[in-house]
Amino acid sequence: MKTISKKNKSILSLVIAGLIVVFGGTTSTIHFLGQSHTFQVLTKTNKVSDTPSKEKSQSIIESVKSQTHGNKFVYDNGSWIIDNNQNNLTAKNSMQQFASNTVDNLDRPQTATAFLTRNARQYKKREETNNGATNWVPLGYHQIKDLPGRYHYAYNRGHLLGYALVGNIQGFDASESNPKNIITQTSWANQANSPTSKGQNYYESLVRKALDRNKKVMYQVTPLYIDNNPVASAVWIKAKSTDNTLNINVLVPNVQANLHINYASGFCNKDV
Numbered sequence: 666m667k668t669i670s671k672k673n674k675s676i677l678s679l680v681i682a683g684l685i686v687v688f689g690g691t692t693s694t695i696h697f698l699g700q701s702h703t704f705q706v707l708t709k710t711n712k713v714s715d716t717p718s719k720e721k722s723q724s725i726i727e728s729v730k731s732q733t734h735g736n737k738f739v740y741d742n743g744s745w746i747i748d749n750n751q752n753n754l755t756a757k758n759s760m761q762q763f764a765s766n767t768v769d770n771l772d773r774p775q776t777a778t779a780f781l782t783r784n785a786r787q788y789k790k791r792e793e794t795n796n797g798a799t800n801w802v803p804l805g806y807h808q809i810k811d812l813p814g815r816y817h818y819a820y821n822r823g824h825l826l827g828y829a830l831v832g833n834i835q836g837f838d839a840s841e842s843n844p845k846n847i848i849t850q851t852s853w854a855n856q857a858n859s860p861t862s863k864g865q866n867y868y869e870s871l872v873r874k875a876l877d878r879n880k881k882v883m884y885q886v887t888p889l890y891i892d893n894n895p896v897a898s899a900v901w902i903k904a905k906s907t908d909n910t911l912n913i914n915v916l917v918p919n920v921q922a923n924l925h926i927n928y929a930s931g932f933c934n935k936d937v
Contacts, residue, residue, distance in 0.1 A: 729916075744864070747914040772844065794839075796828060796839050806822075820849055821851070871911065
């Protein structure tokens with residue numbers, strides 16, 4: 666068996682590297698100095714982003730943004746910032762803690778509002794407080810699962826006022842079965858929580874951190890519907906702390922990468 670000199674090994678490495686660039690990854694055999702060399706080139710796949718594209722997000726936002734009366738909308742990693750995060754909420758230290766929400770004549774959840782202090786925060790798991798899900802599901806909840814990517818389910822029981830924010834307010838139903846507080850929401854829109862993928866949980870995390878620093882926050886979440894659709898096209902989130910260090914005014918589209926939703930029924934399917 667012939668051995669390959671250090672110089673020729675370097676040449677062989679360059680040849681293989683060139684094949685990687687040209688072919689992008691495959692199993693190949695080359696002949697070099699009278700010998701056959703089979704090698705496996707690992708293909709670098711272009712992973713589909715779990716964050717909805719600007720185009721997908723914008724196609725939904727265009728139909729509901731007029732309901733916010735905002736003037737400027739800037740895409741920000743899945744969500745849309747309205748008017749530089751400035752909003753019309755009033756937050757005063759003299760206010761008393763509360764949480765409230767309602768439904769309309771079609772039984773669809775409407776604007777949910779809360780004035781929050783650190784005492785409103787719930788640090789226990791749902792299992793510890795008996796605030797988990799039951800068999801009840803919100804309007805338009807037609808689940809599909811085994812989806813590719815990080816979010817394997819199409820839908821979550823999406824909360825307007827999050828459990829960790831209001832779960833310790835006496836008299837408020839913080840369960841996943843409160844028809845005034847739960848909507849059919851995509852897994853991405855509900856769960857995404859990173860600077861590169863900003864779903865509702867990302868903005869809730871900003872409020873949670875503010876409360877943990879003993880700030881007081883006026884908080885409001887409004888699901889935005891088109892006509893009589895049972896499924897909201899987006900949620901409009903606003904927050905303001907009494908010291909004005911926290912200001913949020915954003916739209917989170919109720920979308921998910923590689924998912925097509927019929928908002929008039931809630932049925933959905935994988936994008937082809």
